[in-house]
Amino acid sequence: MAELTLTDQFTTIFEAKTGSKEGLSDFQKGSFEAFNTLGLPHRKSEAYKYTQIARILEKNFSEVSVPLETSWDIAEIKERFYPVNEANHLVFINGVWKSDLSEIKSDANHLQISVISESELDLLGKVSNSSRDPFAQLNGAQFSGGLFFKAARNSDNIPTFIYHFLDAENTSISFPRILIDAETGSQTRVYEKTFVNGDAAALVIGMLESKVESNASVRFTKLQQYPKNVYAVEGIYASQDKDSRFHTNTFTFGGAVIRNNVVIDIDGENCEGHMNGLYVISGNTQVDNNTAVDHKQPHSFSNELYKGVIDENARGVFNGKIYVRPEAQKTNAFQSNNNIILSDSATVNTKPQLEIWADDVKCSHGCTTGQLDEDAIFYLRARGISKVRAKALMLTAFAVETLEEVKEELVKDEIESIILNKLG
């Protein structure tokens, strides 16, 4: 039997899919056509210059399917919940949202949580422009049991925790999809993390869209503490109306190859858009953060801070685009990417990219890649602190700065302890 290419396999998975409602099925067909037209990023694709994603995936996923059964049992799943009573705990298994395993505390008047259906077609795939992103299109074609999350003006502002459970006993793939509609004046805090059973290669093609209406606030924090058999391409696409705030925090501590695409459209005045990230990686892990903020309206602010600590053979990639359109006068847009390399074989590729068409703006970007400051290490040692401890102090201090925007103490503590474990 001739070996199937990955795209052939996607077709098989697509054709086997059943149960999609008619309206949705049109959307999914359209997405699949778009994916087939775009194809996987080719070898010379600028957006994937440092992560040869097609080659990597072809090599590791010669036979792949969405798991039909799970080895996770209910007790195991509930044990993983953060111990917060006043919270929504939402469970995905292999990319499919499971309402029966989820615990929802919010009143339906404040927060609507349901499976993505044809009623959301006016938003789905349209929050911001993902038409050139093959993985966004692939997810659009393949997802099932997506989560629709609609926060009303009088939202109760209790946190929502999303837990993904993956089965990787055999080579697997999943397509989680989340659609957030933050209505005018609403407050939303979402935290996301993933658990994996099994050590066969697992591929996650994830997609989150968030519409942030006027004067709404959305905070989204993602913890990617993947084992080394996980490959992921995850998109976050947001668009902001006037006076809104959007924060993303992405923490990556492991995995095989992780690609994060974060895109924010600032399509209103007086908005704040924040993108923060931290990657602390070792072994052969490769993390590629690709971000873009598009200022379409005047008087808004965006800030981006990504930090990395890269050890052994790991590789960190950062690409940050800032667009300021001619109408977007008085824009303030800042970006920085700082990396510390701990071994001779660790690599960092960092590329800021600013395209500014307006003339009355404040924009800055900066990136640094280096080793630990020897003078600082000597200073600490001269006070009796061992070399190992001195390095740990400095690295953790460097890393925890990215935690400032994580407001949920339990999550913050959890991430801090991961950092201390890895660097302390």
Place this chain on the structure above:
Amino acid sequence: MLKIENLQASIEDKEILKGINLEVKPGEVHAIMGPNGSGKSTLASVLAGREEYEVTGGSVSYMGKDLLEFAPEERAREGIFLAFQYPVEIPGVSTTNFLKTAVNQVRESKGLKPLDAVSFLKEMKEKMKLVDIDQALLSRALNEGFSGGEKKRNEIFQMAMLEPKLSILDETDSGLDIDALKIVADGVNKLKSKDNATIVVTHYQRLLDYIVPDFVHVLYKGKIVKSGDKNLALELEEKGYDWIKDEEGVEA
């Protein structure tokens, strides 16, 4: 306490110290003076164990042990303290957190239990008075955005917390106005005892009005060319370093 014999050191193959001899006994204050580039700071750095400097000859004995065998942190734990000329800014690490780590690592090396949070705070409050340093400053990142005076006061505060046997003050007066200088000198004097010793490295005499030395040594071109009591510092102040240079020139 400290015996330096014929110490020679170089950095990047450039010889800086060309045979230093110096003995320091408990309770003594030694001033090391000299023009810029004479090797004063190099001497301080070599004693503290900065690895960029290569010791090419001679010996340093401290409390009967070969000091040069020790890593910088071991020297600190044995009671050597270097007050830096340029204290390093360390973003993200608060002075309190840093000092707690330092104090406890020093204690651990002596087989003592780490100080708990309450005892540590008590200790800190006591020592803060010595150098008139503010609590708010100590919760900030170590030296980050501190003024020159704040940095130097923080150095002396650290010295007070670590209670060294031998303190080396490297140009502690540089960048200080007279009020800050008095506060810093006052702190150093309060920490003085018959069991510990101080080496004051300075370019100018004025610090020595406040920290009165028992001995003054003049370092020039990597060697101690003149030693005396505190009057030597005054003489230097009056005649300037050209006097030494001229004398040396004649001798050479």
